[in-house]
Amino acid sequence: MTLKAAIIGCGRMAGTIDDEITYDHADFILPYGHAPGYAATEGVELVAASDIDADRLNSWCDRFNVEERFTDHGQLLEQVKPDVVSVTTPAHARANPLVDAVESGVRGIYTEKALCTSQLDLDRIVSAVRAREIPIVYGAMRRYWTGFETARAFLDAGHLGAPQAALIGAAGGSAFHTHSHIIDAAFYLLGDPEPLAVQATLTGRGEDELGIVHSENDGVAVDTDPAIVCAHVELDNNLRLTCTDLPSLDIEIVCENGVLRGYGDSSRYAVMRRNARYDWEPLPFPDWQARSGTVAIMEDLLRAIHDGTSTRSGLDVIRRGMEILFAMVASHVQGGRRIELPMTERGVSVHSH
Numbered sequence: 405m406t407l408k409a410a411i412i413g414c415g416r417m418a419g420t421i422d423d424e425i426t427y428d429h430a431d432f433i434l435p436y437g438h439a440p441g442y443a444a445t446e447g448v449e450l451v452a453a454s455d456i457d458a459d460r461l462n463s464w465c466d467r468f469n470v471e472e473r474f475t476d477h478g479q480l481l482e483q484v485k486p487d488v489v490s491v492t493t494p495a496h497a498r499a500n501p502l503v504d505a506v507e508s509g510v511r512g513i514y515t516e517k518a519l520c521t522s523q524l525d526l527d528r529i530v531s532a533v534r535a536r537e538i539p540i541v542y543g544a545m546r547r548y549w550t551g552f553e554t555a556r557a558f559l560d561a562g563h564l565g566a567p568q569a570a571l572i573g574a575a576g577g578s579a580f581h582t583h584s585h586i587i588d589a590a591f592y593l594l595g596d597p598e599p600l601a602v603q604a605t606l607t608g609r610g611e612d613e614l615g616i617v618h619s620e621n622d623g624v625a626v627d628t629d630p631a632i633v634c635a636h637v638e639l640d641n642n643l644r645l646t647c648t649d650l651p652s653l654d655i656e657i658v659c660e661n662g663v664l665r666g667y668g669d670s671s672r673y674a675v676m677r678r679n680a681r682y683d684w685e686p687l688p689f690p691d692w693q694a695r696s697g698t699v700a701i702m703e704d705l706l707r708a709i710h711d712g713t714s715t716r717s718g719l720d721v722i723r724r725g726m727e728i729l730f731a732m733v734a735s736h737v738q739g740g741r742r743i744e745l746p747m748t749e750r751g752v753s754v755h756s757h
């Protein structure tokens with residue numbers, strides 16, 4: 405049976421981003437946006453879309469051949485009753501359509517990243533998805549790229565001993581918008597450990613200082629999606645994650661007996677094994693056959709819907725990444741203090757796109 409899909413938020417990631425992906429990259433494989441992804445995935449059909457901007461809605465739907473169009477996502481959910489919903493609104497406008505979709509009885513959600521911009525919204529989304537026990541997959545999608553899958557299989561094979569730490573960076577990128585991707589990739593390569601505590605120093609974007617806003621209900625916000633100066637995340641199993649000055653969503657996995665380095669957001673990998681203290685040798689990294697991560701996510705979601713299996717992404721994976729980002733803000737606001745997770749006070753937010 406073909407499932408009915410709908411998209412809420414008809415912008416770049418919903419589809420037109422495919423026009424921007426013109427560079428030669430080992431893992432950025434089209435289709436990348438949600439609409440072309442649904443078109444390339446068997447067992448699902450995109451039948452409806454919603455955007456608050458009527459002009460944008462119509463031009464987007466004309467381009468992607470979507471018949472049923474709504475400026476109110478509530479009407480879409482009520483009239484179309486989709487099986488699968490993509491929520492590709494900006495992060496600050498995510499929680500309401502996502503929770504409404506879950507509560508309307510959809511069978512699966514594909515949400516973009518960052519999931520949301522406040523801890524209160526995170527808690528609403530987590531409790532709605534838990535209550536319905538439906539699968540959810542996430543736009544922080546590197547764990548569905550074949551390069552990262554190959555890196556994970558290489559680490560699992562034990563060539564370098566057990567992973568101990570991940571170093572990541574996204575120079576010029578922001579915490580919620582950009583680091584959400586590489587934090588998720590690092591978690592995947594480390595085996596999805598639980599975060600225990602976070603310390604962070606953040607800054608504004610470009611020349612701007614990062615403003616801190618205290619609100620009436622004791623909440624605290626930063627006035628933009630911040631850049632990360634440095635951050636340390638303590639994880640269970642004695643693992644660590646450090647955000648530092650690596651460029652381009654680079655990642656380095658430090659293992660007992662060597663280092664695996666990913667360059668340029670999975671463009672290329674290099675491996676060095678340590679045989680003795682001053683005796684290091686390069687190891688070959690396996691070739692990989694790239695495919696669309698977006699289609700891989702959709703296939704994972706459909707499999708979970710049909711078989712009741714869990715997805716590679718999923719609610720716990722999404723929640724961990726978001727808890728870390730909010731704890732970074734809390735730590736920065738408190739002068740870099742160590743913040744234990746889960747945070748019991750839930751008033752952190754970020755003014756973001």
Ligand SMILES: NC(=O)c1ccc[n+]([C@@H]2O[C@H](COP(=O)([O-])OP(=O)(O)OC[C@H]3O[C@@H](n4cnc5c(N)ncnc54)[C@H](O)[C@@H]3O)[C@@H](O)[C@H]2O)c1
Pocket residue numbers: 412413414415416417418421454455456457460477492493494495497501516517518543544545581
């Ligand atoms: N996974 C990725 O690689 C990737 C890449 C780009 C963007 N994104 C994410 O996708 C999301 C959207 O980004 P974008 O660049 O496509 O933005 P965009 O501005 O191009 O599109 C967002 C659309 O959502 C609409 N919208 C806003 N509020 C809405 C609401 N309540 N109901 C319905 N529609 C609403 C806007 O009118 C707009 O058309 C962001 O969270 C962004 O971080 C992910």
